[in-house]
Amino acid sequence: MSNRLANEKSPYLLQHQNNPVDWYPWSEEAFEKAKGEGKLVFLSIGYSTCHWCHVMERESFEDEGVAELLNQNFISIKVDREERPDIDNIYMSVCQALTGQGGWPLTIIMTPEKKPFFAGTYFPKTSKWGRAGLVDILQQAARKWHEEKDAVLEAAEMITQHIQHEPIGRFEGTVEDVIEQGYNYFLQAFDAKYGGFGTAPKFPTPHNLLFLMRYYQKNGVRPALGMVEKTLRSMYLGGINDHIGFGFSRYATDEKWLVPHFEKMLYDNALLALAYLEAYQATGSAFYADATRQIFSYVLRDMTSPEGGFYSAEDADSEGVEGKFYVWTPSEIIKVLGKEKGDVFCRVYDITNEGNFEGYSIPNLIAGTLQEKAGELMVNETELAKEMAIYREKLFQRREKRARPYRDDKILTAWNSLMIAALARGSSVLNDQSYLNAAQKALQFIMTHLVESNGRLMARYRDGEVAHPAYLDDYAFLTWSLLELYQATMEDEYLSQAIKWAKLTRDLFGDQARGGYFFYGSDAESLITRPKEIYDGAIPSGNSVMTWNLLQLFTATNDDNYIKPIEKQIAAFLGTVAGHPGGYSFFLTALLFAADKCAQLINVRSQNQETQMEPLHLPPDDNAASAAGNQIQEIN
Template structure:
């Protein structure tokens, strides 16, 4: 079997299809020129390397000679890795949702050579089943229509393209606390009190929702908001969605109790969930949350870290051609590995009877295991690694690495472990060295020595946020300066000066049939929500009027879009909370370059924004935050300044005095 046009790509997902009999092309002018020259429509398939149903469709259809003949004779076939080209994925997923009412991957699009779609769907079996049309029937029927009634397809394509070109973002409005209260009420209505989460099956972790509820519970002393977050965090960690042996979370649960997951593990989920569990530990003091955070971070650092600073995208759901096979055990298998006595202890603790996903849902004392359990888990983990191997997608994505960088920075602040600070700083160096071009602009991904793709909104927004999280850990002013530079680039490249908000891809990027603005927070926070976080934080840290104006504009844009369903904009609401509930700003002027742990702990608990000025950092800090030039550095000790809501207190000389001052103010 000869390879197709994907053979020279670096994307693992595209390479998984490089030996298909389908004559696949990567997205690009070569494919579109061929379609025009041969007068054929485009068959566009979008997916990612760890997607179970993408694997199924590849085995059933794209490796099948009958399907290949149809595609090769009547279509030009194009493959896209959604993680490398989130812009293409976003545009055509929006089309799919508009045409069918739902979406997902693999995403299947039929379109003209000028990229205008007339059919959209997701997974299609080769022949009709599960209530889904068969791919062969679809390809045959549309192929006939293309020859006999093409005008109908072209008319539909024009209509869809016109829809995609519309800007459906709403007009800006004033942020207000009522939006936050409305979001909490919506979460109350959907909350599952027994199992946690806010929907029936399937259930997605959505850590940004939990971060919002935890913060709201502090701001408004809302015990039930805290209970919703805590219950969900506990139940997820007890379920099979959390890998009880190796740590880390799968992408979502297929049931209502978090027992049986969709087994792929993604970097972005584990980064954001680590962040959420760390925040929960900081807020509640519950050591179980600390344990889950540490085990999740350990999983990522052990299995998704490339050794030079970057983090891989994720691990597959399938092994040996079966989804979840890697993670499940039978009781007999466990007894064979551990012996009768130890095996029985393990199975009883983790609820293993038939073929089972280890879980703690039946354990009431789940946070206090038998002392033997840790050792038994190590033995079963080693056995599992030897029994089967998971495919790891070793591409490194800027946006997802930024989320992990932020999680590691927070882990250092909350837990005080230098390993996490080193990981965060190493990731920053990796992005600077491998995911930044010679103009200082971000790229989308790095794999096998190649960096590719013009950075998109999420890359800039997430990385700016990560730099600010790292600045709050090491107070290196170059982090703050780089966050300012990235935010300025974000504004220059993506901002809509007419209607407000940020577009998904840059003004000088390849133009698609639409240029969407994503505001809704889905499985990952939207770029617009994260941009609001960044702009608000920079306004607080730099005290620059222009940055405050930009922050206010972006908050107004998020507020305007969040009005119809505020629970879908939780990260944007978190940014609003920083403005609506001022926590204060701190300037620490110190003769020493070392920041004491108690200072980090106070900032973490109070959510105050802080800059630290020392003889070593003074010059660079004053360039990023010019107002700090007026603050003198003492010859010995520290002087701490605190301001809140436009008024400043007398300076104090110790963290204990600052804590007391913040409590009173």
Template sequence: MEHENALIKEKSPYLLQHAHDLVDWLPWGEEAFKMAKRDDKPIFLSIGYSTCHWCHVMARESFNDPIVAKLINETFVPVKVDREERPDIDNIYMNACQLLTGTGGWPLTIFLTPDGRPFFAGTYFPKETSQGMPGLKEIILKTGELWEKKPEDIDNAATEITMAIKRMNAPTQPHEIQERIIDVGFEELEKAFDHENGGFGSSQKFPLPNHLYFLLRYGLLKEKKALEMVELTLDKMRLGGIYDHIGYGFHRYTIDPKWRIPHFEKMLYDQALMAIAYLEAYQTLGKELYKETAEEIFEYVIREMRSPEGGFYSAEDAESEGEEGKFYLWTMEELREILDSHLLCEFFNAKKEGNIPDETGKPSGENILYMKNIPEKFAEEKGIDPTEFLKKLEEGRRKLFNYRSQRSPPNKDDKILTDWNGLMIAAFARGYRIIGDKRYLKASKDALGFIMEKLYKNGRLMHRYRDGESAIWGNLDDYAFLIWGILELYDATFDEEYIKLALELSEELNRHFKDEENGGFFFTADYSDSLLIRKKEASDSATPSGNSVHALNLLRLGSILEDETLTKISEDIIKSFAAKIKRIPIAYTLLLVGAHWHQKGGSSLVIAAKTKSCIPNKLKSTFIPYLTITLKLEDSDWSFAPETLRNKKVLNECTYYLCKDKTCHPPTQDPETIIDILTK
């Protein structure tokens, strides 16, 4: 009979992956900590997620090895955490790893005292010591000996590390943010920019859409060079192997600087954030390639990541059949047989010996498909009619897609997370507004309907839904990202009910997450589980921070409603992190977007009208930084809004009230006047 541990009762796909490990895992909770205290054992905390390649490797090597598993079970109380279910736990203990090792990542391996204080940390460990890397067996044996013979040393180390984590997360005194910091942020990004390949960094490459959002706005309002940085990055990403040219969507990152060799997992949040980046760039730069890329991302998400009930799944694995990338890689023989075209093989840069190395650095015989140039330019270089080549390319893509569909697909993490769904709701709503495809509006509305039906209980959001169960109190990101999605739906439909819902969720944040003393919002509510510390942060990672997103939400709501109270809370968020922004502006690029909006003043357009036809089409198609539009139809209810907004009346069929850069213009019935002022 197959071994089972306590994770068998969990809903998380990641935890269920480990329910048959030989390690006697417990889920995070009271039982584990009580057992550790009762048995006087440290806790072996392992944090990961279902699509994490090295999590799978460590499980195969160690957690299912009889000797290592026995050592863990005898020495520790072993606890497994899905970082996507419990980002609050992951955030704290990732800090411990970064403090102790200077780096972080997953799987995250932490040893804790029975009261939850960390005293050892690392990421992936091989089973045996090799090439200077300590093996897990050796680490466990040494820890067991130390726990037994020198417990005071462990206690002292745990106290010291805990104090360091608390210092690291101590609130800073709020103060005004310097106007110059926006320029410093750009200068830092320019220094870190790869001027040959786009993106940031010289080895691994991550999408980092927050940087692109900042650069687009900075480029439009101040320095055109910033737009060139965005354009090069989006072009290179779209052509590279980080993009799935056959089934669409972006992989998580690449292990090379040219965007060619991906780490193959696909995350929902990357699809949402990159779709928004390409849509904004399409509006700004007018490249059809950017519009097509957003459309392809949406096609992938609707096809692969949408549940029958309307919510969006979390991720697809990097592995299939135990091998990373197996689903996505091709031999030259396969390509020639399927495509029957040397030209398409050349276009996708396939080679007989393969175009990616194996673990030893030698040619692997396998190919990841990528482009060096857009199809039209490739056709011109070859003296081929571009239209004919595009037709041939699409035929070839379909053949490869159909062939690949017969392979064993990567595992799908089918839990539905409120925060990541909020991002996808925002992306689809933006896609509808810019492209006009009604499927996108339906996808956005259906997902919001799912969240409000399944994950909104008694005025509070829950974080995770799977297999009929909603669980775990919502965190700051859940509220902030969902409000972002709701505000995008307002911009797409001008239905004031979305504004009411955004305000309702925002009020819950104010009541239970706000740091009343220093400004900003804690990651967890005051009614959430008590952990080692209550974190409050604004630096961006793979996803933007909840504080930076909500600062922008409040700016939008304040501008839409002409409510200075909301604008002030947004300003307080930025002020509360001003000292940290000053130290490392590049870590807070989305918060810099909020600071830039405050400095510029933004533009707010109220349209008092009898019909929606009063909204100028040009304002739907043009990207204008820091513009909000409020549509006040005569028969709509704005009784919840401040008096200044309620008093704006229809003076004719359409009346436009515009304030721009802290200056308000006289009301007008001429939309061209408004467009001229906004697009100067």
């Protein structure tokens, strides 16, 4: 028997419609029921292609015993983080404050007033691996609520007050100081052996590379470009790149970029296309142009709706097994290509009997590029490349007969705008009209389906339904895409539209008193806090992109009216960025542009000299808010 989620359009919520848990979508009805019955709220946030969300569902949310525990003691709410990033943003900040980590599925326990007192990510059903079990956590939280309600309310109030604070660090230097700090951070964090930054797991984070390329372009510092080239080449050669069907997975679980977390996200591929394009512009190497074309081939073939919008993601799992769609054995290869050709392909792409992933093989070129393999095989490189292209196509057709991973077919304004920007840039850099056509068609989809009659932009389209007033990211990324289309075509209409959407962004999201932009609009649902996001995580933040947009608009129009908003935007966040510049790489890219193109802007100082707030002091160890906090680890 289905629950209330059966009436939703979100693919993630629909995946849970047959759980025995009495799920509610995020709604006032759910919170009113919690208040009326005096129950805690159990909030679970995830997304449809999240592997560990699937695991937690199978282990816990499909379990009758867990469902009984939740249904008796909690009002349970499911949220799709991709449709409601405002909710996810707020409660993820709670998880990071309490545990120092984050990830999905995100697990929150809170009062009926939406104030959280416990946070974590994935939990097994019962305690194991040194990790608290969900059953134990739920029982302890319910007991605390009934026996020590005042302590729970006090903890929830303290946590809520903490996340409502807007931390801005003290800063005494200049924009150029922050830029140099950012470059030095990446220089120190760079993995010279395998590319990327830090240790496993490794995320592409293409905006880090965009910053380094712009830094190289401005200062001529060769190591900056070297870090980019090493990273882009290593990712391309690794298993994180789908060598059979193209497109990049979300991240690699190892330092070599060999074993991916197999899900593919639209935003990663859009931003990676931009990074490979800029690498091609910086170096002239056809390697980067070809890598970009492969990304676009994947997106236009597999991730584009008939109407021109772009789908959101593809799952890591098929038939309940992570990566099953993507891995091979030598016998499978030989069955498709024949013995002689199959052996050559296996040798080139590391397909072995032992395998490199749970007894199977992920195709990769880590052991050597096609040029290097041609030398080993004593064949002509050009001929080998032609043969491999033919073999890959045959294997691709064979792979298409497998059970495909689930595809999340909702169309998000923000992520679509990123791909529009990439395709528009690609059309001019690669001189390919088809990319411009695809970008224009996707933009038309947004304007037709995701703009209400009153002009309000919306966040999500799926199956004929439009939902959720758009967030800052939607407005900022749409403006960015229009600027890219303008630069690709020099058609004034795109510039006019960019100007219009930038003004609407200011009106709906701008903080006129302190500068910066709030995450959700003044006309949207009011949550327990109204955050301003500046952290450039998996995607650049809306505030970083708006800084970029304002600078682009200033240079495109030569309108001095943009100068004060730019100065105010930089001043609002410069102290925060200076505290940890590696976390704000797209904002650093905007600062580079400011320093390079707008000399009058480079000496902006933070106007707010307030020091960073001290870290949150957790409740006592016997409180549910911290009982399992130290055992929470980032899973996704």
